[in-house]
Amino acid sequence: MTWWERLAALLDPAATEPPAAFTLGDRGVQPPEELEETRRRLREVQQTAEALRTRVDRYLAALEQSGGGPGEKGAEAYQGIGDLSPSLAENLERLRQRFRAPDNADLIIREIQVATRPPVRAAVVFLEGMAEKAVINSHILQPLMLLAHLDHHLQGPGDPPADSFPAKGAARGREGGAGRSPRAPGPGAEAGAGDSGGGTDCPLQAILQRLLPGNQAEVKPALDSVIDGLLYGDTAIFVDGCDRAITVETKGFPVRSVSTPQQEMVTRGPLDAFTEAFRVNIGLIRRRIKDPRLVTEILQVGSLSRTYVAILYVDGVVNPKLVREVKRRVSSLKVDYVGSSGVLEQLVEDRPLSLFPQTLSTERPDRAAAYLAEGHVVALADNSPFALVLPATFWSQLQTSEDYYIRWPFGSVLRWLRFGALVTAVLTGGLYIAAANYHHDMIPTELLLFIAARREQVPLPAGLELLFMEVAFELIREAGTRIPSVIGPTIGIVGALIMGQALVEAQLASPVVIIITALSGLASFAIPNYSTAFGLRTLRFAFIILALVLGIYGIAVGLFGVVLHLAGLRSFGVPYLSPLAPRVRHAPDVTQRGPLFDMEFRPRSIRPVDSRRQAPVARPWDPTVPRRLRRRQKGDGSGEPR
Amino acid sequence: MEQGHIGGGQAALLIFTILATKVLLVYPTAMIQNGQGAGWLLVLLNAAWGAAAVWVLAALARRFPGRGLAEVAQEVAGPVLGTAFGLTVAGGLLFLAALVLRLLSESFIIAILPQTPPSVLIGTAVGLAVYAGYLGLEPLARAHQVVIPPVAAAMVVVLLLVLREAQAGWLYPVLGPGLPTLAQASLWHAGAWVEVVLLGIYGHAFRRPGELGRAGLWGVVAAALALAATTATFTAVFGPEGAAREPFPLYHLARMVYLGRFFQRAESLFVLFWISGGLTYTALLLHGAAVTTAQALGVPFYRPLLLPLGLLLFGLALLPGSYTETQAWDALLRQWAALPLFGIPVLLLAVGRLRRRGGLAHVR
Known part of the structure; x- marks a missing residue:
């Protein structure tokens, strides 16, 4: 669509009709997915009962033949009885x-x-x-x-x-x-x-x-x-x-030597990563979920590339509606070439024009497996060392695998630190410009005098100075990424240090602006997801321009606009800001990382057909758990933690 | 019209926001002018009218489940009168949004942007409101859930930090000028709670009609408590005489925050939330006006109406010549518009019962 067609669409009643957006919600009291799952489980129970009956019949026949009753001969007869x-x-x-x-x-x-x-x-x-x-x-x-x-x-x-x-x-x-x-x-x-x-x-x-x-x-x-x-x-x-x-015995699944993660490093946790061979990647996941319900469906995308795309999910946990939607989107693609999961991501996500990714890209098989266990779908494209987790929320973009591998208070602290980094990365530059250009009285007097003294010799206006430094920072970052890895970090550090020092000495930039640029740049690297970090870095420029034009009012307008945009996004039918907006009952695993034994339920926002992740008392051995709870659980027949 | 639904919690938060936004304007001052030391009590008495309006709207929603106010009007009063009722409500909302937007813009200009023309601030706010309306009610409600908790928390922090400046003696006598005077003043200012009519407009967005009443009541109670707490703190800090002359009470409370040499001037943080609250209010009222207009005109979509209504809002907001003129218009509108805006739901409920109209929408 051209820009004019987009503008015209705003006035066209037919075009502005709300599209029949895919949603996992509003399924009524007894949604068909759950009914179908119940039927399937009943069939499984019937088959299990049949198998058990077969074994009992065979056992009785074996007993009869061996002429013995229960006891040594009975135990012998039971050996090797199967279904x-x-x-x-x-x-x-x-x-x-x-x-x-x-x-x-x-x-x-x-x-x-x-x-x-x-x-x-x-x-x-x-x-x-x-x-x-x-x-x-x-x-x-x-x-x-x-x-x-x-x-x-x-x-x-x-x-x-x-x-x-x-x-x-x-x-x-x-x-x-x-x-x-x-x-x-x-x-x-x-x-x-x-x-x-x-x-x-x-x-x-x-x-x-x-x-x-x-x-x-x-x-x-x-x-x-x-x-x-x-x-x-x-x-x-x-x-x-x-x-x-x-x-x-023919075990041949890929082992740790495949490769190590390049972007999602952890200090504690597995160190294997996906490779370009998607069959190997499936093996890496299957090695972590040893359950026959883990299903791999393979589709082909691209008339020229004929890229294999594997759709993985755990049947009986995932919402079948979600699986159907993922398969529908992938199989309906009319493109000639899909080279990697990054291309696939842009073709299947709900709003490809948004700055925020609506899928979660990960190179870690442990992370993909954990999401599968929660009821998500994972898509693996051939020739790509990244898996796409579907659907994804905004909060998941700020989480890492390590949050779960370390003890819960540290996991929570790390998450809060990342939220702080998010705010710093996006707003620091804009707030500085707003305060320096419009609202001097908002800065404490000592700080104001310090800033004014440092800025006195700089010939550029504050806004231009900051924009210039931000662009320089992005240049250094991009150059550090593209040049050979051996000298990349050196160029980054040397470039930043020498350039910063030279600019201050030449009085083309004040030290305060250099600090602000470095701080916001550093904070953007604390965002674990590459696409999200990129989106936030881009937003940083928008906030600087808004602050230049309208001061803190511009920043507030920008913030409200971004929140509105995020609130309007959906990822495969799931609101992007869920489970906080709309508020859905959830485990303590969004902005903080609660104790693992408190995470009893899978995320309700993705509406899994089996919402319980573990027994109400995950640590039945623990004497501090109230006896009442342990007894009730035993009565439920769920005494063993799953 | 729109496929989206909102839950009870989201609706309560929406109502709380549009009612509590008054805390940024002259409402606390007006309450202190009328109630003196008992301004906070006047707020609570005043809120009773809001609660009564919620009760009527809840009864209407139970009688006409799944329908907005304008649709109910058409069903009860016929196509001509119903359309007129609907357009009256939409016009009232739009005018109210325009005046509040102008008041907020003028206050921003006085406080933080002295050289910026109001048209720039109003234009950006209207642009954002059109975008918000275009996204729909669900994203708007979700954005509320993200924006409002920090705004409310910031206000609570401001109130707590200035408590050491407060003198409880300013709040006596508890009944101020006396209960009859307070009751009379509360009736006179009943229009301050006219925004609850949005509940009726979004009647179609509730999954269960019973949620509407509960959500409205929670919203009104929460907003009343927030407003009463602010008014009481304001009175206790400045005294009834001083507070009655202060146009932006919360802003001035924020200016008083002082935690050592470095941590002062909390108004910088406050201003950010102040603007967010104002933008949320405008977006919601424009969306409500567009939805009501669409319902009144019987068209199955409201999005094409957003741009023209946004332009109208922009023009209306620029009509008053100054801040004081806008304030006078706002007082007049709230005083007299309260009658049709509260009266229409009562009238619809009464006529609906007399004419035995109601029931599920799909049955009809």
Whole structure:
């Protein structure tokens, strides 16, 4: 739009109609997202109950076969009882449901035929970014698909006979009409407690002992234990006809050596940072959230660049409406090239013309993971070492990971210090000009005389002098950023010192102005978010000009305008100043950092479907916690801190 | 009209702001002129009229949930009379905003910007008010939540710091000129609380009609306490005689703050908040006038009205020739405009009951 079209739009009733802004609010008493989540949870409860029933049935059948009751024999019979089905298709379907596949692109299922005689259907399952693919190819897929038929000649002491691979017909028979019901006692039960192979018809034991050269492999009878293994980087092998699975240790997630943060340094906390490979970045996050509900959806953006954009969220925590909106915005982009998350940010945020970023950019996987746990969505663009946290509020731009890694009083002090830095960075220059040009009586007399004496020899007016110094400061900053990193800091320090000294000696600037410029510049570097700091530095110039024209009245007008602008911003449906304006009940984690055990709820402004973050008593061991609270919590069944 | 909603707390804060802004102007002085040492008591009696108006508006909101005052007027009195009622309210608000803006601008000129023409200050304030109105009620209410707490805190600090200059003896006799005189004076100044009519205008913005009454009452009580505390401090510091001649009481209280050689002249900080309060007031009244005009004319949008109404506000604010003339106009407007602005809601409620109008908007 041209400026004229924008101006004309102000008078056009149709154009000035309030747009149907996306909001997470006003969902009514029973919003559809929560109803859908409740239904989904009910389905999960039903599946868990089914699995439990299967295990009980199998346990009873095993007991019956072993002829023992509860006791030693019963305990033996219970060993290895699981809820996996002999049907490969059924097991894979349950696994897909738990990992929210196919939405979740991280779950990789490779269906194969094990090259035995006769061949057996199987599936190799792992999580992208968590497992080492070279190990999977050479130590799992290759032996199973290419070398298995050679293996029947090999027989070691204690090995099952080479012809112990089950007949093809037997496997088919199980899937056909004569097959067992999922709850019927499985081969494991038939084989007794000591058999870890999954029954006489199941080739699992033979595969485990002969075909898998991995140094750590074990048989898992239950789906939950398989999922745990997958989340830790193992590879699972499901074989048709077996009600167990094999997990092989193939951990291959990225480790600390990837790189260190360049902009979000902490003195205490993890020191790994995102890289340009988004698959590695997903692994770094998944390493921190070991939950099958962490979903990665991958979209492509850019007709030329075809950049992969991964949308990560924790299903069951995040508001589904938010996920849909993020996906809608990303997938609807009509651009040719998206080179980095910085480009993506400008294309998806609500008001791209604003000085303030409406997404939170971070290079720290721990920070991205913490936001995911709160119910945010994280977007990772390929070729970008920064993640975008959506939505973001103004207050989150002033927070760092370190606030949480140090004890709460220090975290709070640091935050207050940053608020002070914000005010200093934006207003110091303007207030000085207002006082020097218009309101001399506002400055204490001694200070006024001091300033006047220092300014006496300077030929430039105060406003021009300050603007000149601010521009010089920005020049030094920009030059320090662009020149090679080895000499960058030197140039910055030397440039600032020499220039400041020279200007004072040449009487082109007063020392007071140099102090004010240095103070406001330094304060702007205390703002942790780069885009926000940039916006505030730009605002500083606006406030100086307003003070030049209208004195302190101009500063007040500017302040009110900025607050209005911030109050009008939204980030993916969430008011930018929430949870303070509008005021929403929140944990002590906005302007101060309260004790961690007080942060019971996730931020309500983003309306997570599961708002409780931890149990009401997060430290049940603590004798100072009132017994009444501990008892009530125990009664709730939530005695263990989550 | 507008999709946004405001909560009870936000509405209470809005009402508090527009009512308490009077503390920056001559209201405390006027109360002391009439109530002498009992000026603070006169403020509280005066606030009772504001509370009564809230009660009427709450009853109206319960009867006509989800509708603004102008929409109710059209429903009750028909399209011609209803439109006339609505436009009267909008005009009254606009004129009130213009006079308050002029008074504030003149006071800024006297206190901090002696060489600046009023048109510059009024122009910038109107520009900002148009921008605020364009953003809508929700952002305006949120901006209030950010701006007003520090403003209120600064005022409390000023009052606390000058307490050592106060003499309790100035506040006696407690009833001043006597209760009948105070009651009469409170009725005469009932127009000082005319801004509560904004509650009725924003009737459509409340999720639950019951919130309107509670929010209004909280706003009126908080504003009354703030005004009464300021008036009492002012009386106790300057005495009834001296205070009755002081046009900017709070500003002069701020000038008295002295904490050693370096920490003095707190008025610099005070001026910043003074301006913020004034800008908030203007923005809110312009928005309210635009919304009421749109409702009265039956148009589904108000934003295109902001610019013309802003220009009108600018022109109206420049009409009075001087500060004293503006003060006289303000007193006159508040004295007589109180009648239609309070009377219209009462009339609408009475006629609505007689004609058995009301119920949920979507049913009609």
